[in-house]
Amino acid sequence: MNRITVPLLLIVVLTATALAAEAPNFSGEYADKNLLNGQAVFQMSLEQSGNTVSVWFSAGYNDGHGAAPEANGTGKVNSKGTVEFKFDDSDGNAGTGTITHAGNDIVVSIKMTKVRDSGPLAFYREGIRLARQGKK
Secondary structure: OOOOHHHHHHHHHHHHHHHHHOOOOOOEEEEEEEHHHHOEEEEEEEEEEOOEEEEEEEEEEOOOOOOOOEEEEEEEEOOOOOEEEEEEEOOOOEEEEEEEEEOOEEEEEEEEEEOOOOHHHHHOOOOEEEEEOOOO
16 A cells, blocks of 8 residues: 555544444434323423433423423433433432434333332333424
8 A cells, every 4th residue: 555545544444433433413302292192291302412411301281280290310322322311300200211313303211210209100101202393
């Protein structure tokens, strides 16, 4: 190989490695306005810096009855491009979750690790598909 080919090849390999290592972007506002067969709303806000993601979400029944939890937590984007997070809610509950991309939307799965108030449990489930809100 000549003197130009080796540095050029090294630049291409390093650039490809850097692009592959970049975490997918989850930042945005998401919602399911028809949760529980149209009885409730679940909304989530994500802010990301590098592979660290701040998570905030809330849920509530459309008619205002029952629990209306608000929760926040933090997570990391793993090597598979999924956010793994921990959270605490306003009712004293705690849990873990995952967030994956589904096109422009996200899919959230939540598992409880501590239940102090069972009221919000109807909102915490596997496979909640949330549509991106606002700018597309």
